[in-house]
Amino acid sequence: MSKCPECKKEIDHLHNIVTGWNTWNVTKDGQYEDEGFEGDGIINEYRCPECDATITSDEREALKFLNSETLLERESHNKKQNRFTFARRTT
């Protein structure tokens, strides 16, 4: 199972958060009929279902994350190491 880089919990799915609008047909007797959802492209993120941290906004990355146990952890570890190396060089 993949591990969230933020809360470190094991997760087997992500929440895909999409902004947009849902259209309903409303009749005179107050019945609602769903016309469907249309995304507005402003937010389309894949978030941890446990802590709500944004894992990625790219579907391919999200699927890669769910199919690879440590990929993102390794990437963020490498980023931290690079920052550290850079900081050392400048001081």
Ligand SMILES: [Zn+2]
């Ligand atoms: Zn999390």
